[in-house]
Amino acid sequence: MECLADVGWNGSTVAVVAERAGVTRGAAQHHFRTREDLFTAAVEHVAAERLAAVLAHVRELPPPGPERTEAVVDMIVRLYTGPLFRAALHLWVAAATEEPLRERIVSLENHVGREAHRAAVGCLGADESAAGVRETVQATLDLARGLGLANLLTDDGPRRAGIVRQWSRLLDAALAAGEPPAAP
């Protein structure tokens, strides 16, 4: 993953990864026949680990209310602005022009996206049977993805903090089904 984030898909050959990992190229190829196999497995593994790490802290979240909503949005946005997203972005964009990679990444993305959505719904205590709630949660994940992209070339932290705060306020009000947000 470090390799992808540092030098992109083109620089990330199996040989380069093997050298960084301190194993022989033969050993790497014994476990992963192609670099598509290697990197798809890496993204899937790290994404699952990150999500599990996030979910392990769910009990430390504030009780339901605006503070919890902001903590959850912040948590989601962090998932999409860290080194994992940066590495995944290189894979996605490479997959747009490389057919053997595309199929793998589409199925990986479906899987990771579903898990992230489920985790967000759970943490937010969102009732998806209410009209618009599913789309509101999905919009939160898409917003996080957009913020991750904005963070690729420059440190977008200060601008992002204001957006996370404001969206959390709107999201909390929307999830409270029309009730106005509590005064700050």
Added chain:
Amino acid sequence: MECLADVGWNGSTVAVVAERAGVTRGAAQHHFRTREDLFTAAVEHVAAERLAAVLAHVRELPPPGPERTEAVVDMIVRLYTGPLFRAALHLWVAAATEEPLRERIVSLENHVGREAHRAAVGCLGADESAAGVRETVQATLDLARGLGLANLLTDDGPRRAGIVRQWSRLLDAALAAGEPPAAP
């Protein structure tokens, strides 16, 4: 731009572009010394053209209200889910690992981002002096970017339509400064 969208940054040499454009490589290099120059200029030109094309239709937007808000969100999201965004994405990701490209793309992005923000504020009739409004408009642009990314490998249109509708509803309510949205 077609070349970037089709074959990515690595495949997009000046020679490949020149051949597609039906000019000699020498002629292309006479106008743009490096491929960084060529592609930065192309993205800037097409982005300005797209934005101008969008703004030319502002008078056809519905009058202020929920319908106009949805039309504007739809317009913004279209800017970020079309071929221009796809091409720009290849440049952004290449810029993350190529120093000579990074500086150019950062300044290009700042410029294009500012113009898009200004256009969105104008079309939405948003009052940025009100608390949170600036961040709400920025969030709309970041959401559009995230939706553009989600559309890179598969046709995300149907899912996106639901998100655009729901976001528009929330945005319209937020811009109406706490007033509940009109009944659908």
